[in-house]
Amino acid sequence: MATYAKGLAGVTANSSALSNVEGAEGRLSYLGYSIEDLVTHCCFEEVIYLLHRGKLPTQDELDGLNAQLRAQRSLPQGVTDFLRSAPADAAPMDVLRTGVSMLGLYDTRGHDQDRNLNEDRALSIVAKVPLVIAVFHRSRQGLDPVEPRTDLSEAAHFLYMIDGAIPSKEAEKTLDVAYVIHADHGMNASTFSARVTVSTLTDFYSAITSAIGTLKGPLHGGANEGVIHMLEEIGSEEAVDAYIDAKLARKEKIMGIGHRVYRTLDPRAPHLQKMAAELTKQLGEPKWIRMSERIASIMREKKGLNANVDFYSATVYYSLGVPTDLFTPIFAISRVAGWTAQVLEQLDDNRLYRPLTEYVGAQAPLPLTPIADR
Numbered sequence: 001m002a003t004y005a006k007g008l009a010g011v012t013a014n015s016s017a018l019s020n021v022e023g024a025e026g027r028l029s030y031l032g033y034s035i036e037d038l039v040t041h042c043c044f045e046e047v048i049y050l051l052h053r054g055k056l057p058t059q060d061e062l063d064g065l066n067a068q069l070r071a072q073r074s075l076p077q078g079v080t081d082f083l084r085s086a087p088a089d090a091a092p093m094d095v096l097r098t099g100v101s102m103l104g105l106y107d108t109r110g111h112d113q114d115r116n117l118n119e120d121r122a123l124s125i126v127a128k129v130p131l132v133i134a135v136f137h138r139s140r141q142g143l144d145p146v147e148p149r150t151d152l153s154e155a156a157h158f159l160y161m162i163d164g165a166i167p168s169k170e171a172e173k174t175l176d177v178a179y180v181i182h183a184d185h186g187m188n189a190s191t192f193s194a195r196v197t198v199s200t201l202t203d204f205y206s207a208i209t210s211a212i213g214t215l216k217g218p219l220h221g222g223a224n225e226g227v228i229h230m231l232e233e234i235g236s237e238e239a240v241d242a243y244i245d246a247k248l249a250r251k252e253k254i255m256g257i258g259h260r261v262y263r264t265l266d267p268r269a270p271h272l273q274k275m276a277a278e279l280t281k282q283l284g285e286p287k288w289i290r291m292s293e294r295i296a297s298i299m300r301e302k303k304g305l306n307a308n309v310d311f312y313s314a315t316v317y318y319s320l321g322v323p324t325d326l327f328t329p330i331f332a333i334s335r336v337a338g339w340t341a342q343v344l345e346q347l348d349d350n351r352l353y354r355p356l357t358e359y360v361g362a363q364a365p366l367p368l369t370p371i372a373d374r
Helices: 035-041 044-053 059-071 077-085 092-106 115-140 154-163 169-182 189-198 204-215 223-234 237-249 269-283 287-303 309-319 324-348
Strands: 019-022 027-030
Touching (some): 027 035, 027 044, 035 169, 035 269, 044 059, 044 154, 044 169, 044 324, 059 115, 077 115, 092 115, 115 154, 115 204, 115 324, 154 169, 154 324, 169 269, 169 309, 189 204, 189 324, 204 324, 223 237, 223 287, 223 309, 269 287, 269 309, 287 309
Antiparallel strands (some): 019 027
16 A cells, blocks of 8 residues: 655655664764764765765775876866856856766766766766866856866865865865765755666766756755855844844744754754854854854744754855855765765666655546537
8 A cells, every 4th residue: 555645754765875864863974974973084085985985995095086086177178168158147056957967978988887887977977066166157257267186185176176276274174074064965855866867777967967956946955045145134143033033923934944854953063063163263254153153042942943054054155255156066066975876876776766646636537528519
């Protein structure tokens, strides 16, 4: 007997060894390693290796992974030409979706689903997604793309590619932490899209394109942009209470508060909260984090809801000088590590996703009147 669950809430659709989201307990782990330990002891590249290869790397293995990633820091000329000709006012997520889809045109190896070949594809996509975003961002400002380097970490290289300057160690570490905590998160909407798409045995690029299109939605990846827009709309610390009270009175959503899965504190949030506080202290503009903390406090007191990872990632990216419309693309830079790992896992033991629908339309057979008599 099929059971109807709107939005597939509570439905277990597959098994995975990649990430474990324990919502009731407020815990997140990748292949058994807690997010707290990974943030403290590992860099993003180690997490990529963990997700793709199923174990943490030795130093030699990490060096090998870095060499592979850095060797892929280039785009086909046709993709670069598209990015430089795209409308300057285009949404970066739209450009990213199209750019990744275009990458598939230049992979001449066909649709062979060989595991080693797909691992190569996975790393290539992970390496190229930041370049797609950076080249478009510079082009829309009338600037030439920055020549990629092979001596910088993934986090440092992205900041370098958008600004043309090597970032501080503090900025590099901050973005690296953000990458680690966003890398994978169970069967979220974009991961589900990627796995459903590749389950048809289509190509790898189609699966990641599908994930990017899903992440674009404001109920998924776009929430951190909404947080900054909210803070800018409030404007000052003194206006926070009245603004939130008015929102609650109108039963409107407060961006970055609450989570579909976590029923207690989002375990990723404290790490970005700490980073946001440190960054704003360094930059001498603490009002954003103070406003954020006040909003979080009101929502805990009045609604029993906690701030989620989007709430603090917004302040972190804003403090790093990242344009607001690049917040969700940065999410994609990180999450593509998880998407590609999830696609690899899906293909290892594939079964086509084919859920049922609860039909609520008219019952057949209705009397059909020929068109001449209607």
